[in-house]
Amino acid sequence: MNTENSPENLPENKNSLPLVELEGDSPDSDAADGTIAWTVEPESGGERIDKHVTDGLGEGTASRSQVQEWIRIGAVTVNGKAVKPNAKVAAGDEIEVRIPEPEPVEALPENIPLDVVYEDADVIVINKPRGMVVHPAVGHSSGTVVNALLYHCRDLSGINGVMRPGIVHRIDKDTSGLLMAAKNDLAHASLAQQLKDHTVLRRYYALAYGALPHERGTIDAPIGRDKHDRKMFAVTDKGSKRAVTHFAVLERFDDYTLVELRLETGRTHQIRVHLKYIGHPIVGDPMYGGRAGRTLGMVGQALHAGVLGFVHPRTGETLEFSAPLPADMEHALYTLRTR
Structure with a gap:
């Protein structure tokens, strides 16, 4: 972190990134070869x-x-x-x-409502609700964003196979907000390259515990599997990849801070791990928060992918979209402002 808490002694991992930079819950997401x-x-x-x-x-x-x-x-x-x-x-x-490659099982279309923010012949942008998994995986064979997209679009890029058609990036099940998907291989290749080049604009909003000591800063700390719990991630110099998160304080309360975060990289659970690392975990985070957020009316973690921007793969136009905070997160902020 380029402030007083800088992890200067942690080495940068220089391994090349895969073509498609996925983020979210995945058993092999910290290793390109599984x-x-x-x-x-x-x-x-x-x-x-x-x-x-x-x-x-x-x-x-x-x-x-x-x-x-x-x-x-x-x-x-x-x-x-x-x-x-x-x-x-x-x-x-x-x-x-x-981990052996799973036998491909084709995801099936399901009539699940989608909050579509933007759509054309090449790309679709949706506002994903908290609690919805992006693509089928162990324990989540249906009810995912992919199942809903297959019903809604009928035409998605095939680059990521039958389990992840159109999926260029992902956000955690417990995170709400904007997600883009590709409708053809041309769009998929362009969006994936933009992710690899770190030119996609991704801004998140989080309600964190405690008072952050700086108004803005950068957390530059590598992330890998937590050696004590393999389903979690942590800042570590063992088997890790570089992870960079920029933050700015938007609003302060007595014992909470509303922050805006911009991702430079897209590691699994990156924001959640980084905020825990600096001592300010996200309110209601079931894995890294340590305390429940129900006292503020939250029914999940207070993390929302609120802004997404990219260059349209066909027209070259710069597009930027925003999605409002979920109702319970708005209610939590109202409670803090008026108590």
């Missing part, structure tokens, strides 16, 4: 490898029987060697899991 690695902590020594890996990947990522099959085919190694499902791990062992 590989996840970690070191066994002392308290986990003596566990069976199948149980250790199942627990380490996080709830909903894979079943124990699925992990056992991965072990049998050599997709799980301990210190670089294949093992049997009943092998025991020891403290300090290096675990590597190469």
Whole structure:
């Protein structure tokens, strides 16, 4: 962070980015080839490898029987060697899991209402409600943005396959706000390149705990898997990628701060992890907040993707869209302003 809290000693990861820079909940989003690695902590020594890996990947990522099959085919190694499902791990062992590509299952159209902010023959921009998953995954085979888009559009880019048609980027299930999708491969390639070049404008609004000590600043701190909980992410110099978030204070309350955040990179849970890292987690964040937001009337986390801007892939026109805060977040701010 380019303020008093700067993590200057954390190295920048110089690995090249994939063509499509996705952000959101994904078991392999911290590794382009689907590989996840970690070191066994002392308290986990003596566990069976199948149980250790199942627990380490996080709830909903894979079943124990699925992990056992991965072990049998050599997709799980301990210190670089294949093992049997009943092998025991020891403290300090290096675990590597190469998650096999799932069998493609075509997402089906579903008549789910969409809040369409903009649409033409090339792109569509929607205002995603909090609680809606962007594309089908383990535990979310239906009711996603993709299912709704397939019904609404009938024509989406095929670059990301049958599970993620048209999806160029994503936002977390628990985050509301603007999301763009591509209707053809030309649009998809252009939008993906803009994301890779960091020229897409993405502004978020968050209600954070506490009083941020600076009016504006930059959090430049690499993000990777949390070594203590594999379904979470953390600022770390191990197996991480560079992550940059710019922030500006919009409004201050006694013990809360409303901030605007601009993403330069798009790592999984980036804003949530960065705000926790500087000691000001998002109100109502179920994973990184540590405290509930119900005292302010929030029914989820107070994070909204409010502004999205990009160059139209066909016309070259610069487009910018905005979406209002969700009702419960507006109510929380009203409560703070009037209490």
